[in-house]
Amino acid sequence: MTGALAAPPEITGAEFAAISALLYQRTGIRLVPGKETLVMGRLGRRLRQLGLDGYGDYVRLLHQPDGQELGQAIDLLTTNETSFFREPQHFDYLREAIVPAHPPGHILRLWSAASSSGEEAYTAAMVLLERPPAGSWEIVGTDVSTRIVAGARRGLYPIEAAGRIPPELLRRYWLKGRDEYAGLMAAGATLRERVRFRYANLLDDLRDLGRFDVILLRNVMIYFDLPTKAALIQRLQEMLYPGGHLIVSLSESLNGIPSRLRMVRPSIYRLPAGPHG
Structure with a gap:
């Protein structure tokens, strides 16, 4: 040509x-x-x-x-803008409210929906490693970009990305790159074995992922129109355990979107724990 x-x-x-x-x-x-x-x-x-x-x-x-x-x-x-400990209030809530109330004997499952390059999922893993629930836990990260999912699995980031990670967590869970990896940091085995990344499109039926206690859906719905948001929330609420939480970004809300979720505080919603939850 x-x-x-x-x-x-x-x-x-x-x-x-x-x-x-x-x-x-x-x-x-x-x-x-x-x-x-x-x-x-x-x-x-x-x-x-x-x-x-x-x-x-x-x-x-x-x-x-x-x-x-x-x-x-x-x-x-697709836009993939994220960072470690972005909107830290949500991770504070995970640590201080969700984990202490989690029933023993039940695996705590957290889904980082639209996990982008993985910072959100790895941040949640650091929080849960430092403040583990009573019993086991696991994190699933998904994204619509196969390239981004592959990068998240590698867990390699520019050293500048460490700026918002507390120094003690950086020392405990991250490795500093050397030689050809100079200028990079890598998620250590303790982090990577706790987080599973996979391709997923939020428009698809994702019930094969199972149900979750926490779904992080932050900075995603800003790209959707109202009908798409409504359909997505209807699907996701069915993937929460009774009493489970859906967390959106601080700039988002579920105003005008029909659902059974109830706001706990701005950007944090909970599915009632009753028989219809």
Whole structure:
């Protein structure tokens, strides 16, 4: 193809709408007009790698039945912004309210939904290692990006990411990289054996994950429209044990979304523990 090494042309309105529709259909994330520059910035290099002349060719490729390129596009277009101990009030609540009230003999299960590159799940693991519940516990982290899931499993982060980890936890659970890993830190075996990462799309039926005592769904629904949020909350409340907690980000709420969840405090919701919980 001509121009394989040149920058792709500007994306047209129809091409942007087609890519936005596919992303929405598959992930629930809606790209609104005005995000054309973001799409070109994230997909332009991919077009050059494939030797495509423009986004029209790429849209046709995204419709291939095998879905492989659509998966690549989702990896490139989904936002993965997170950090260790982000919104620490939630981890304080986990430590001070959820863990002490957890019944012995029942495995505490925590799900980091849309776990991104893994910082949230590893933070929860550090909290539970320091303040374990009565009995065993496990953490599941999921994300719609297979590339991001693979990175979370490796547990490698720039050393700058350690800034919000308390020094004693950093010494206890993290390894400083050397030689080719200089400038990086790695999750130690104690952390990695407690967290299981896997691919999952929040729009899919995820009952095979089992039920949970805590679901962290933070900074996710800001990308969804109201019908998508409502459908997601209906599914997730069925994946909570009676008395279980759903925690969203401090900038989010379930206002206007029908559910059986009751607010404990802003951004923290609980499923009633009664017979219909």
